[in-house]
Amino acid sequence: DAGVTQSPTHLIKTRGQQVTLRCSPKSGHDTVSWYQQALGQGPQFIFQYYEEEERQRGNFPDRFSGHQFPNYSSELNVNALLLGDSALYLCASSSRSKGFQPQHFGDGTRLSIL
Amino acid sequence: AQSVSQHNHHVILSEAASLELGCNYSYGGTVNLFWYVQYPGQHLQLLLKYFSGDPLVKGIKGFEAEFIKSKFSFNLRKPSVQWSDTAEYFCAVSLHNDYKLSFGAGTTVTVRA
Numbered sequence: 116d117a118g119v120t121q122s123p124t125h126l127i128k129t130r131g132q133q134v135t136l137r138c139s140p141k142s143g144h145d146t147v148s149w150y151q152q153a154l155g156q157g158p159q160f161i162f163q164y165y166e167e168e169e170r171q172r173g174n175f176p177d178r179f180s181g182h183q184f185p186n187y188s189s190e191l192n193v194n195a196l197l198l199g200d201s202a203l204y205l206c207a208s209s210s211r212s213k214g215f216q217p218q219h220f221g222d223g224t225r226l227s228i229l
Numbered sequence: 230a231q232s233v234s235q236h237n238h239h240v241i242l243s244e245a246a247s248l249e250l251g252c253n254y255s256y257g258g259t260v261n262l263f264w265y266v267q268y269p270g271q272h273l274q275l276l277l278k279y280f281s282g283d284p285l286v287k288g289i290k291g292f293e294a295e296f297i298k299s300k301f302s303f304n305l306r307k308p309s310v311q312w313s314d315t316a317e318y319f320c321a322v323s324l325h326n327d328y329k330l331s332f333g334a335g336t337t338v339t340v341r342a
Contacts, residue, residue, distance in 0.1 A: 119272075148328060157233070157319050157332030158273075171329050205273070207330075215280070215326045217263060220273040 119144075119221035121206050127227045128196050136191040136224045140208030147189040148218060149181060150205040158205055164189050165211055193226075201228045231256050233322050235333035242310055243341050250305040250336050252320030259325035262303040264294055265332075268316045276318075279303065290314070312342045 120139045128134050140147050146165045150158035160173035164183035178194045187208075193200055203225050207218035236251035254260065264276040277288025284296040294305045303320060320333040 146328060148330075150330075150332075155334070157321075157334050158330070160329045160331065163328050171327075173329065209328060211328075215261070215328075217275050217278050218328065218330065219275075220265075222272045 119206055119208050119219050121221040121224050123224060125225045129229050130196055132196050133194045136204050138189045138206030140187050141219045144208035144210045145187050146209045146211050147183060148207045149191045152203040152205055196228050198228050201226060231331055233320055233331050233333040235320050235336050237336045239337045241339045244312055245309050248307045248310045250318055252303045252333060254301050254322045256322060261323045261325060262296055263321040264305050265319045265321060266316045310340050312340050315340045
């Protein structure tokens with residue numbers, strides 16, 4: 116049973132560029148959340164998608180946007196990249212249809228901004 | 230503002246020593262509490278969770294945690310650590326039935342053989 120998969124594993128971009136990160140949730144899961152983990156810190160909630168809609172959002176600017184597809188996979192887009200966007204981006208999935216359940220995390224995408 | 234505090238940034242232990250990691254949160258209302266572990270090179274994994282009921286929660290790999298509502302705490306314990314427990318440990322909190330997790334800064338645990 117596949118867990119949460121994220122791609123790419125690593126990415127290097129320059130300031131001002133745009134990036135798209137991808138996530139496939141664990142089989143049977145329908146809810147995807149994205150987190151940003153800066154070096155030496157705990158993950159920070161960016162937003163959550165369920166039924167192809169953004170349901171909750173953390174304290175992140177509009178440069179961070181997302182999408183969820185009918186197959187429950189999700190994308191995180193970041194525009195106008197800043198040096199401070201360098202971080203590990205984590206995707207987590209869960210299943211609302213099975214009631215409240217803990218989230219499962221992927222390995223993350225390491226984004227470096229030069 | 231809601232926050233999660235982990236008291237120790239880095240803990241170094243010898244094998245067979247006991248481990249206790251502190252976690253305090255500042256949330257009003259009913260909360261769900263979690264401890265996640267990240268082993269070197271691996272993804273975050275759930276160690277244990279508290280939703281309701283018995284405040285003493287047992288998780289995987291011999292870990293347990295106690296929810297003390299009056300102290301807003303959810304401390305993690307293990308009576309006897311092994312070298313393989315070397316990892317980073319994160320406490321996380323969400324409001325009841327809320328999927329948004331708020332994490333502490335993490336505690337790095339190094340177990341010396």
